[in-house]
Amino acid sequence: MRALTARRVWLVAALLAGLLVLMGVISLGLGAVPIPPRELGACLAGAVHAGAGSVSADCRVIVLELRLPRVLLAALVGAALSVAGAGFQALLRNPLADPYVLGISSGAALGAILSLLAGPPGTLLTGGAAFLGALATVAGVYLLGQRNGHLDTPTLLLAGVITASFLSAIIMFLMTALPGRELRGLAFWLMGDLSSPLPLSLRWLYVAALLTMAALYTTAADLNLLLAGEQEALHLGVNVRRVKLVVYLSASLLTALAVSVSGAIGYVGLLVPHAIRLLFGSDYRLLLPASALGGAVAVVFADTLARTVAAPTELPVGAMTAVVGAPLFIYLLRRHLQ
Amino acid sequence: MKPAATPAAVHPAPPRALPRLGVQGISYAYGTSPQQFVLQPLSFEVARDQVLALVGPNGSGKSTLLRLLAGTLEPLAGKILLDGIELKQLDTRTRAQRIAVVQQENPLLFSLGVLEFVLQGRHPHGRGLRFPDREDLKLALQALDQAGAGRLARRWMHELSGGEKQRVVLARALAQRPVLLLLDEPTLHLDLAGQIDLLRRLRQLATSSQTTVVLATHDLNLAAEFADLVLVLDRGRTAGLGPPAEVLTEALLQQVFGVPLRVEQRPEGTLRIFLEVNRA
Numbered sequence: 001m002r003a004l005t006a007r008r009v010w011l012v013a014a015l016l017a018g019l020l021v022l023m024g025v026i027s028l029g030l031g032a033v034p035i036p037p038r039e040l041g042a043c044l045a046g047a048v049h050a051g052a053g054s055v056s057a058d059c060r061v062i063v064l065e066l067r068l069p070r071v072l073l074a075a076l077v078g079a080a081l082s083v084a085g086a087g088f089q090a091l092l093r094n095p096l097a098d099p100y101v102l103g104i105s106s107g108a109a110l111g112a113i114l115s116l117l118a119g120p121p122g123t124l125l126t127g128g129a130a131f132l133g134a135l136a137t138v139a140g141v142y143l144l145g146q147r148n149g150h151l152d153t154p155t156l157l158l159a160g161v162i163t164a165s166f167l168s169a170i171i172m173f174l175m176t177a178l179p180g181r182e183l184r185g186l187a188f189w190l191m192g193d194l195s196s197p198l199p200l201s202l203r204w205l206y207v208a209a210l211l212t213m214a215a216l217y218t219t220a221a222d223l224n225l226l227l228a229g230e231q232e233a234l235h236l237g238v239n240v241r242r243v244k245l246v247v248y249l250s251a252s253l254l255t256a257l258a259v260s261v262s263g264a265i266g267y268v269g270l271l272v273p274h275a276i277r278l279l280f281g282s283d284y285r286l287l288l289p290a291s292a293l294g295g296a297v298a299v300v301f302a303d304t305l306a307r308t309v310a311a312p313t314e315l316p317v318g319a320m321t322a323v324v325g326a327p328l329f330i331y332l333l334r335r336h337l338q
Numbered sequence: 339m340k341p342a343a344t345p346a347a348v349h350p351a352p353p354r355a356l357p358r359l360g361v362q363g364i365s366y367a368y369g370t371s372p373q374q375f376v377l378q379p380l381s382f383e384v385a386r387d388q389v390l391a392l393v394g395p396n397g398s399g400k401s402t403l404l405r406l407l408a409g410t411l412e413p414l415a416g417k418i419l420l421d422g423i424e425l426k427q428l429d430t431r432t433r434a435q436r437i438a439v440v441q442q443e444n445p446l447l448f449s450l451g452v453l454e455f456v457l458q459g460r461h462p463h464g465r466g467l468r469f470p471d472r473e474d475l476k477l478a479l480q481a482l483d484q485a486g487a488g489r490l491a492r493r494w495m496h497e498l499s500g501g502e503k504q505r506v507v508l509a510r511a512l513a514q515r516p517v518l519l520l521l522d523e524p525t526l527h528l529d530l531a532g533q534i535d536l537l538r539r540l541r542q543l544a545t546s547s548q549t550t551v552v553l554a555t556h557d558l559n560l561a562a563e564f565a566d567l568v569l570v571l572d573r574g575r576t577a578g579l580g581p582p583a584e585v586l587t588e589a590l591l592q593q594v595f596g597v598p599l600r601v602e603q604r605p606e607g608t609l610r611i612f613l614e615v616n617r618a
Contacts, residue, residue: 235410
């Protein structure tokens with residue numbers, strides 16, 4: 001057992017970043033109209049060297065205008081959800097915490113939908129409302145999940161699942177208030193969907209998500225100790241109150257960012273940090289960046305499958321992640337409760 | 339950000355006369371009415387090279403007193419001075435550089451390597467992301483040796499027996515390089531040889547490294563043998579305070595613990611305490 005070094009963090013991050021680029025390029029070539037590797041290479045090289053104006057129409061429309069933003073969005077959503085999951089796991093001291101399972105995604109979705117009733121989409125309003133929805137849900141689940149003053153796994157998960165179901169019911173009611181033709185789109189979006197046009201610009205989403213992850217990363221060393229319990233963390237010099245606040249805000253914001261552009265994509269925040277822990281250990285200084293990159297890979301992969309398995313029909317990406325995630329969740333839960 | 343602390347800066351040598359730990363009339367209550375006092379006003383001093391044992395029945399206030407000394411609980415009244423500085427003036431990080439706490443066992447959510455676990459003790463001494471440097475590694479391995487767990491460095495926490503885990507938890511506390519070490523029932527998971535070994539190590543720590551030790555224990559014989567001072571607590575009240583031979587008398591122990599006990603003075607001056615109970 002070696003101690004973690006910054007070098008190891010960089011190595012793992014580089015490895016996963018390489019995997020993400022590879023996955024992204026593969027995803028760009030696949031779809032209703034496949035682009036052969038050689039043509040894709042020429043397209044990407046041409047776009048990088050001479051700008052989007054110089055490449056073929058196929059390349060420009062299919063690869064650069066349709067697929068590239070979608071791959072970038074999938075990567076962002078995967079990273080945000082995975083890091084949020086890892087954050088909530090430390091905050092709630094529960095390895096099964098996940099923004100979707102605990103109803104936090106539903107809270108963010110409810111916030112986003114309420115804002116759609118109030119004003120046009122595509123404003124900061126959507127993201128802000130989703131953020132408030134996530135914050136309120138975390139607080140609610142945190143309070144409901146306690147038994148005798150302690151967070152306890154079955155109580156917490158039950159509180160989350162019931163909260164999610166309650167919030168979904170409210171969303172159903174609200175949906176009837178929206179004009180008919182938007183309904184199908186909204187229902188699809190709730191299943192976790194990356195095909196809708198973006199309400200916010202991709203660039204600003206990336207800036208917001210990266211800043212939030214950076215803020216969370218400053219507490220990485222403290223999170224390792226928080227996981228051992230608040231008393232112990234305090235004894236080891238962690239400013240528990242400040243660290244919990246940073247995690248609470250940043251994990252909620254990341255969930256809100258992801259949900260406000262893609263709906264509720266489930267289980268990513270559970271699956272990815274678990275896989276990373278198995279592969280590389282549970283130290284948050286490595287876990288957070290590795291989960292961000294691993295989550296990006298996972299959702300780009302899931303979205304590629306969603307676009308291609310039933311092409312030209314698209315499946316919602318949330319259905320893909322749930323098909324894998326739900327059984328695994330049951331397995332982990334049973335193991336955890338033993 | 340504070341400047342990187344050198345060992346000398348972390349533990350400035352106090353004047354000789356100053357006790358390491360000065361407790362001045364502290365009390366504590368969980369409720370607000372005086373009937374709910376968990377700890378009646380209490381004062382004592384512990385010198386740098388001393389071991390203080392807290393004894394008393396369950397619910398007598400031992401754990402509460404330890405939490406007050408750790409600074410995670412603030413006394414209702416009174417002051418706690420560590421090397422002359424009032425405890426509540428220290429921030430969390432500085433406190434963790436000076437006081438280490440060994441608690442009763444806390445399960446880990448994810449398994450860790452033993453060395454990683456002990457390195458957590460270096461947390462209050464580092465900054466930012468605190469990747470351990472060579473010095474941290476050296477101190478962590480040294481702490482493992484001091485706790486008698488040197489050969490466990492490459493193992494995983496989940497593979498350890500209760501006794502081994504207890505040593506590793508002690509090693510993490512020692513890696514903090516504290517001036518005050520607080521332990522709650524440290525011998526709980528240890529077999530007889532392990533209990534004696536641990537107490538010898540704590541004794542050694544106080545005598546030769548001037549790390550003051552305060553421990554709560556149910557084992558009166560170990561307290562009598564290894565502690566310089568014993569504080570007997572009875573429902574939050576100080577029933578006795580002083581060297582073991584003066585405090586641990588038959589009358590006092592029977593009154594506090596409510597069971598018949600016999601105390602024998604050995605020729606070499608040490609005490610042996612026996613329970614005098616039969617089946618009926």
